[in-house]
Amino acid sequence: MAEKITEQLKILKRGTVEVFTEAELAEKLTEAQKVGRQLRIKLGLDPTSPDIHLGHTVVLRKMRQFQDLGHKAVLIIGDYTARVGDPSGQNSTRPILSPEQIKQNAETYFAQAGKILDTSSKKLEVCYNSEWLAELTLMEVIQLAAKKTIAQMIQRDSFKLRLEKGIDVYTHEFLYPLMQGYDSVAIKSDVELGGTDQTFNNLVGRDIQKAYGQPQQIVITMPILVGLDGTEKMSKSKGNYIGVTDEPNDMFGKVMSISDEMMENYFTLLTDLPAERIAELTDASKTHPKEAKVLLGKTIVAQFYDERAADAAAAHFDQVFAQKQLPDDIPEFELPAEPLSVKQLLLACKLVSTGGEAKRMCAQSAVAIDGKKITDPNVQITPKSGMTLQVGKRKFAKIKLSN
RNA sequence: GGGUCGGUGCCCGAGAGGCUAAAGGGGAUGGGCUGUAAACCCAUUGGCGUAAGCCUACGUUGGUUCGAAUCCAACCCGGCCCA
Numbered sequence: 078m079a080e081k082i083t084e085q086l087k088i089l090k091r092g093t094v095e096v097f098t099e100a101e102l103a104e105k106l107t108e109a110q111k112v113g114r115q116l117r118i119k120l121g122l123d124p125t126s127p128d129i130h131l132g133h134t135v136v137l138r139k140m141r142q143f144q145d146l147g148h149k150a151v152l153i154i155g156d157y158t159a160r161v162g163d164p165s166g167q168n169s170t171r172p173i174l175s176p177e178q179i180k181q182n183a184e185t186y187f188a189q190a191g192k193i194l195d196t197s198s199k200k201l202e203v204c205y206n207s208e209w210l211a212e213l214t215l216m217e218v219i220q221l222a223a224k225k226t227i228a229q230m231i232q233r234d235s236f237k238l239r240l241e242k243g244i245d246v247y248t249h250e251f252l253y254p255l256m257q258g259y260d261s262v263a264i265k266s267d268v269e270l271g272g273t274d275q276t277f278n279n280l281v282g283r284d285i286q287k288a289y290g291q292p293q294q295i296v297i298t299m300p301i302l303v304g305l306d307g308t309e310k311m312s313k314s315k316g317n318y319i320g321v322t323d324e325p326n327d328m329f330g331k332v333m334s335i336s337d338e339m340m341e342n343y344f345t346l347l348t349d350l351p352a353e354r355i356a357e358l359t360d361a362s363k364t365h366p367k368e369a370k371v372l373l374g375k376t377i378v379a380q381f382y383d384e385r386a387a388d389a390a391a392a393h394f395d396q397v398f399a400q401k402q403l404p405d406d407i408p409e410f411e412l413p414a415e416p417l418s419v420k421q422l423l424l425a426c427k428l429v430s431t432g433g434e435a436k437r438m439c440a441q442s443a444v445a446i447d448g449k450k451i452t453d454p455n456v457q458i459t460p461k462s463g464m465t466l467q468v469g470k471r472k473f474a475k476i477k478l479s480n
Numbered sequence: 481g482g483g484u485c486g487g488u489g490c491c492c493g494a495g496a497g498g499c500u501a502a503a504g505g506g507g508a509u510g511g512g513c514u515g516u517a518a519a520c521c522c523a524u525u526g527g528c529g530u531a532a533g534c535c536u537a538c539g540u541u542g543g544u545u546c547g548a549a550u551c552c553a554a555c556c557c558g559g560c561c562c563a
Contacts, residue, residue: 306507307518316508330516337517367515398516418530434509437524441510455530469510 082106088142089297091352092135092345094273097280097296105267105295109148116148119266119282119294121206121257121275124154127185130318131377132302132311135346136270137193139299143268144195149202151264152190154183157207158256189321192381209263210256221255224288225281230254233277254278258285261294268295274310302346307336325378326404329390330471332374333398337366340373348376403465404473411479412460419444420454426466426474443469 085106086099096102109116120140129137140150156179187196187203194201213221230251231237254277261269261282269279276298283293301310304317311318319331335343341359344350350358358369371391378387397404410426417425420435423444429435432454438444439454445467446458464476 334516337515339517365515366517370515370517394516420530431527432529433525433527438510441523443510470516 085146094298094300102295116267117151117265118143118148119151119153119261119264119269121153121155121260122186124156124159124179124182126313127182128313128320129186129189130311130313130320131347134193135299135302136272137190139270141193144200149200150194151202151266153260154205156205157210192321206260221259224285254281258282261286262289262291265291266294268297270297272301273298274301300346303339305331305335307339321381325382325386325390326393328378329374329394332377333370333394340369343373407465407473407475409475409477411477414460414478416457416459418455419451419458422458423468428466428468428472428474438468
C-alpha cells in the first residue's frame with residue numbers, strides 16, 4: 078500500500094486508453110495516501126443482462142487494481158436507467174425490466190464480478206441509482222439539463238453518427254449522460270472507470286460535478302475488447318463472447334479460436350503478464366503462435382477456475398481437436414432400443430435443431446456414428462448403449478438405453 | 481398539418497403480376513488445407529415429409545385477379561422537404 082506514487086501510476090495506467098487527467102490522478106493518489114483516505118472509484122453497471130463476459134472484465138480488472146492499492150470500488154446499478162429502457166444502442170426493443178428482474182440480475186452480476194473484485198465491505202460499496210434519481214423533481218431535472226447545451230450533447234459520436242445517418246435520436250436520450258453524470262455527484266466519485274464507449278458520459282460527469290460545486294472526478298477509459306470474430310466489440314448479443322461462467326473446456330477452446338493478431342490485445346487486457354513478456358510471446362520468431370495461445374488460454378481459464386482446470390482444458394483440447402479423439406465428457410441421452418432414422422436420432426440428442434439441418438449435416442458428411450460417416454439421413458439405426466454420435470468437429474452425444 | 485420517398489429472409493440489398501422459398505453481398509454453419517489462427521477453395525443457409533408434395537414468409541388488414549412481395553384501399557412505422 079505504501080508503494081510509491083509513480084509505481085502506482087504505472088500499474089493504473091497499464092492498458093488504459095486515456096486518463097483525464099494523469100496529473101490529477103497523481104495528485105489525488107498523493108493526497109489520499111497522505112491523509113489515509115480511500116478514493117471512491119465509480120463504475121456504472123447496466124443490469125439488463127446479468128451474465129458478464131471477458132469484455133466486462135477489462136474494466137473490472139482495472140477496478141481490482143485500485144482496490145489492491147487500498148481504494149474503494151463503488152458499483153452503481155443503473156436500475157433507474159434500465160427501467161426507462163436504454164435506447165442508445167442498435168437494440169431499440171430492449172425489454173423494460175421489473176424491479177425484481179433487475180435485482181436478480183444485479184445479484185448474478187455480483188456473483189460473477191466477485192471472481193475479479195475484492196468483495197469485502199471495506200473495499201466494495203454497491204448502490205442503486207434509483208436511490209437518488211427517483212427523488213428528483215422535474216424542476217431539478219430541468220436545472221440539471223440546463224448544465225449542458227445541445228451543441229455539447231451532439232458532440233458525442235454516437236449521437237453525431239446517428240444524426241448524420243438519419244437514425245432516430247430521441248429527446249430523452251440526451252438525459253442519459255446527465256443522469257449518469259448526476260450519479261457521480263451523488264456518490265462523490267473520485268475516479269470513474271469505463272470503456273471508451275463511455276468516454277463522453279463519464280466526462281459529462283466531470284462537468285456536472287463542477288456545476289454542483291464538487292471536485293471533478295478523474296476519468297479512465299479502457300479499450301473495448303474485440304470479440305471472437307476479431308472485428309466487433311465483444312457482446313452477448315453478437316455471440317462473439319467468452320463468458321466468465323463458461324466451462325473451462327469452452328473457455329479454452331474459444332481462446333484458441335481467436336486470430337493471432339488479437340493475442341497481444343488479449344494478453345494485455347486479460348492477464349497480468351508484464352509487457353516485455355507479452356512482446357516475447359507475440360513475436361512469432363520467438364514463440365510459436367500456437368504455444369502462445371495455449372498459454373493465453375490456460376492463463377485465462379486459471380483466473381476463473383484454477384491451474385488444474387486450465388491444464389485439463391488444454392489436454393482436452395489437444396485430445397479432441399489435435400488428435401481428433403473423442404472427448405471424455407460426452408453428454409448422454411436416454412433412448413429406447415427402437416429403430417429410428419438418423420435424422421430423428423440427431424434431433425433426439427439435440428445435435429441439430431431441425432430436421433433440415435440434420436439432412437444438411439449428413440449431406441455435408443459432418444455426421445458420424447461410432448466413428449463411421451453417415452451420409453443418408455434416412456438410414457434406420459437401432460440405438461445401442463454407448464453408441465457415440467458426432468456432428469461437425471465439436472458436437473458429440475452418447476446414447477444410453479432406457480427401459 | 482401538407483408533400484414526397486420508403487418498410488423484403490439473421491443483417492444489407494435486388495425484384496415492379498406467374499419462371500420467386502425470393503438475385504447478389506455479409507454473416508453463420510459444414511467440408512478441404514491448417515495450429516478449431518489468418519488467407520484460400522468447395523458447399524449449405526425457412527419448417528414438415530423417405531419422397532411426390534404440403535405449410536409459413538416480403539410492415540398490418542382488407543380488396544382486385546385463375547394467380548400478388550409485385551396492382552388498389554385503409555391503417556401503422558420511419559426518412560427527407562414545407563408549415
